[in-house]
Amino acid sequence: MKEDEKARGSCVSASLTKLRKSLVGILIGSMGLFIVLGHVLSEYLELGSFADLLDHLVQPSLLFCHIMDFLSIPASILIGYFYQKQKHVTANLEQIVEQRTRGLRESESRLASIIAASPDAITVTDLDGNIIECNQATLDMHGFPSKEEVIGRNALELIAEKDHQRAIENMRKTLDQGPVRNLEYSCLTKDGHEFPAELSASVVRDALGNPAYFMAITKNISERKWMEADLAHERDLLHALMDNMPDAIYFKDFNSRFTRVNRRVAEWFGLSDPKDAVGKTDFDFYTQELASKFYADEQGIIQSGQPVIAKEEPESHFGAKWVSSTKVPIRDREGRVTGIVGISRDITDFKRMREKLREYSEHLEETVQERTRELRETQERLLKAERLAAIGETAAMVGHDLRNPLQAMSNLLYLGKKMIKEIPSRCRKIVVQTGIEELFVNAAKQIEYMNKIVSDLQDYARPFKPEFVPTSLQELINETLSALAIPQTVKVSIVAPKDFPNIPVDRSMTMRLFTNLLTNALQAMPDGGQLTIRLEQTESSTIISIEDTGIGIPKENLDKIFQPLFTTKSKGAGFGLPVCKRIVETHNGSITVESKVGRGSTFTVSIPLTREVSQTA
C-alpha cells in the first residue's frame, strides 16, 4: 500500500515538476521576447514611423544592439527549451533513481526478511568482533529479548571463555584464508549457560574488496550432541557385548558374508584383527562339509525369517570341538531380512561332562543296587553279631547260674561213690550187679562235661584284658605241646626260620590259642598222622599255621566252625575255635582255615606287626 501511494505520489510530483519546469522555460523565453519588443516599441515611438524604425534597426552602430536584441528572442527560447529539456531529463533521472531506489529497497527488505527468518543464527560483526547486526535466531539462541542488548557487544561475550583463544585465531584465519566451516564452540546464553554450537564464518568485503565485516552462521547443536552421546553409549554397549563376551558373536549379510565379528571369532579363525574377517564366509575358514551346513542353516533363516536357537553342532573337522549356535535374522525398517546375527558358545567341555553325567547316571542304578546289597549284607552281619552277642550274654548268665547246682551235684556224686565203696563187701556184689556204681560213674562224667561247658562259656564271654609282652612263639608252642598228650602215631614238626623274633603277644591267651588249635589237630587224627607247625614273617605280619592230615572239615561247616556252640564232636562244647578267634582278634589279627575232607586242615593265624591294641574284645 505504502509503496503504491509512494509511487503515485512520485508520479504526480514528477508531473508537477515537469510542468513547473516547462513554465519557467516559457516564461524566460517570453521574457526575452518582451524585452526585444519593448525595445523596438520604444524606438518606434521615438521615431514615429515604421520606415524609420527599419532604418533605425539597420543602422550599423545600432545594428549590433539590434542583432543582439533580435538574437535574444531565439536565445531565450532556446534557453527556455534546453532548460526545460534538462528539467525533463532531471525529472526522468529522478524517476529512474526513484525506480532504482525502490528496487533496491525491495531487495533490501527481502534480504532482511530472509535473514530475519533464518532458523540459524546469523550474526554480523565488525573486524574487531563487535556485533553490528543479528537476527531473531541469534536472539533466541543466546537468550536475549531484543537486538539492542546484543548489538554493540563483542562476539566473544557470546562464546565461552575456554574457546576465546580459538575464536580469535579463527577470525584471523577467516581474514587470511577464507571462510571457516563447521567449527564447534561452546557458546553462552545471556544467563551464562553453556551450550554446544557449530559455527561457519566468512568475511564480507566492500566494493573495493577490502574486508568490512565478519558474518557468522551459528547452529545450536545441543540435540545433536545428545544424540552423539547416545550413539557413543550404544556403541560402547555393543563394544562391551562384542568384545567381552566369551562367546563368538558375528554379523553376516544375506550372502552369509561376515560383516562384523568379535574378538572371539577372530581367535577361532586365527586372525589377529576381527576386521580381517569382514567380507569372508565360512568357506574361508572351515572345511567344505562344515561350511555347507552352516551356509544352509543361514540361508534357511534368511529365507524363512525363522531363527535357529541353541543348535549343537561340531565346529571342527573331527568333531573335537562342539558349539551351541543361536542365529537370528536381522531385519531392516521394512521388515525384510538383510542378514543374520549369531552367537556360538564352545560347549566341548560341557558336552563331555554331560556325557560323563549320562554314563554316571546309567551306572548309578547299578551302583545303588550294589551298595544296597552290600548294605543289606552288612546289616545281616550286624544282626547276626548282635544276636550272637545276646546269646553269648544269656549263655554266660545261664552258665554262671548253673555253677552252684553243678557243684552240688559234683559233691553229691562224690559222696554217693564213697558210700558205695563203704558198703560191706558181702552186700557189695548185689549192689554192683544192679549197675548202680556204673551209673554214678557215668553221672559224674556228665557233670564233668557240664562243668566244662560252663567253664568254656564263662571263658568265652569274659572280657579280655590282654598284656602284650614280646614272647618267643617257639617256646610257647613247645610248652603247649608238652602239656598235651601226643600219641606216638602223630609226628610233629615245627618249621621256623632260625632267628625268629619275639612277638608281642599276651602269653596266656596265646598259649590257650595254641592249646585249642593243637588239640583240635590231634583230635582230627585219631589214627595218627602228620602235624606241622609253621612260623613265618612277612613285611607286615607274623604268620602261624597249624596243619594236620586228619579227617578235614566239610565245606558247608567251614564258616560255622568259628561260631560259639557249634561242634561236631560228641564231647565238645563248641567254644574252642570261637575263643581262638577272639584271641586272634584281640591281637588285631585274623584266623583262616583251609580244609579238605579226608586230607586234612590248615589253620592260619596272621598277626600284624604294628598293632592297635583292642583292650576289650
Place this chain on the structure above:
Amino acid sequence: MDDDKVILKSLKDILRSKGYIVDTAETGREAIKKSEAQFYNMALLDIKLQDMEGTELLSKMHKETPRMMKIMITGHASLENAVKSLNLGADAYIMKPVDPEQLLEVVDEKLKEQEEAERMTEEKVTEWIENRVRKLEQEHYKE
C-alpha cells in the same frame, strides 16, 4: 563257707567222711563270729559272698586268727585276684568247679603244712628255752 545250702551240706559231708570236724557258715559275719569263738585249723572261703567281699573277709580273719589256714574258692581266675588274696593272707586258691577229690588233697596238704609249721614253732620254742637254760646254767657256773 558258702551261701548255697546244698553245697554247704554236701561239702560238709565229704569232709566229714574223711574224718574232719566241720562247721559251716552262710555269711561272712557268721564265719567271723564262729572263728572268733573257737579255734579252727582251716577255713574254706568262697570269694563272692552275700554280705561282704571275700577279700574283706579274708583280711578280717587274718587279723583275728592269723594261724588259721585260709583257702579261697573262686569262680573266675584272675592273676590280680590271686595275688591280692595271697597278699592278704590266703594260703591257697582253688578254682570252681571244685573237684571233691582235688579239694580233699589240698585240704590234706595244707593241714600237714600247718602241722609242720606248728611243730617247727614248737621245736623253735623248745630250742630257744633250751638255749636260754644252757646260757643261764653257764652263767651260773661261771659265778
